Amino acid sequence: MAGSGIAPAERGRADDMARARTLPLHQDGSTRFLPWLIALMVFLAALAVGAAFALDTALERWNDGLRGTLTVQLPRPAGGGPLAPATMEAALAAMRAVPGIVSAVPLDAAAQSALLKPWLGDNADAVELPLPVLVDLRLAAGASIDDAALARKLDHLVPGARVETHGAWLDQLFRLASMVEIGTAAIVLLIGSVAIVTVIFTTRTGLMIHAPVVDLLHLMGAPNLYIARQFQWHAFRLGVRGGVIGLVLALLAFGALYLAAQQGAATADLMPGFRLPIGAWISVLALPLGMGLAGLMTARITVLRALARMP
Numbered sequence: 001m002a003g004s005g006i007a008p009a010e011r012g013r014a015d016d017m018a019r020a021r022t023l024p025l026h027q028d029g030s031t032r033f034l035p036w037l038i039a040l041m042v043f044l045a046a047l048a049v050g051a052a053f054a055l056d057t058a059l060e061r062w063n064d065g066l067r068g069t070l071t072v073q074l075p076r077p078a079g080g081g082p083l084a085p086a087t088m089e090a091a092l093a094a095m096r097a098v099p100g101i102v103s104a105v106p107l108d109a110a111a112q113s114a115l116l117k118p119w120l121g122d123n124a125d126a127v128e129l130p131l132p133v134l135v136d137l138r139l140a141a142g143a144s145i146d147d148a149a150l151a152r153k154l155d156h157l158v159p160g161a162r163v164e165t166h167g168a169w170l171d172q173l174f175r176l177a178s179m180v181e182i183g184t185a186a187i188v189l190l191i192g193s194v195a196i197v198t199v200i201f202t203t204r205t206g207l208m209i210h211a212p213v214v215d216l217l218h219l220m221g222a223p224n225l226y227i228a229r230q231f232q233w234h235a236f237r238l239g240v241r242g243g244v245i246g247l248v249l250a251l252l253a254f255g256a257l258y259l260a261a262q263q264g265a266a267t268a269d270l271m272p273g274f275r276l277p278i279g280a281w282i283s284v285l286a287l288p289l290g291m292g293l294a295g296l297m298t299a300r301i302t303v304l305r306a307l308a309r310m311p
Helices: 008-020 034-066 085-096 110-119 146-157 165-210 211-219 225-269 276-283 288-308
Strands: 067-076 101-106 133-140 160-162
Touching: 034 165, 034 225, 034 288, 067 085, 067 146, 067 165, 085 101, 085 133, 085 146, 110 133, 133 288, 165 211, 165 225, 165 288, 211 225, 225 276, 225 288, 276 288
Parallel strands: none
Antiparallel strands: 067 133, 067 160, 101 133
């Protein structure tokens, strides 16, 4: 480092002068847009994390609601009209006789119309449509039945009877959730990589802009760590500032999604509501600090490497 021939007392005074001097990084126009870029990255990362957690929570809620339930579809006669009472009673008796089934309740026309309402509107009428009779089966806690055997037994009484376990539908949704989680991880990783590259670029630009001041500090005996600290804390402040802006925007977006989900659940009964678990809130709220720390470490390493190559 320059100034190695200075006497110890003079070097001490030079160190004091160097520490008293501050690089005018706050006047550097190259970092003017860095907080806004970081805000956009944090906003996108928060939305990705929130969407993944919200989907996982919704699937768990659906799974809990469908656990221990089966749905039986009994086709109506070819000419239309209701099933014969004797046929209906025989089918219900066959279901209730299966060990593990605690109840078998056929849905009336009003209940089926309510199920159709989200898809067909308020004018949906199950009586006028050629729909099968739906029977809601409830299982005892921890019980499992052979749904294929039950379907064969019912098919002898009502040809074409089907037993829906909801398992295939839920399996598809859970596979979708896994793909979304993988995509979320990739998005967050990509956003973090872009943030690091942006900090590296702005830090190098700042070093070039303030090269005369950096050279002067070197001549005065300022150590590389002193110069690196100024850049790293400047990057930390910009990262946290931009992260907080992005977090506020993300919270506003979460609020809008919550209201939309509440309204959708009230009008269509399709959306389960937008709620995030505590783990999601911790992850989202930690994004500004994480972005600031990433900027700090990136700026520190970038400056120390650049200064180590200086003569």
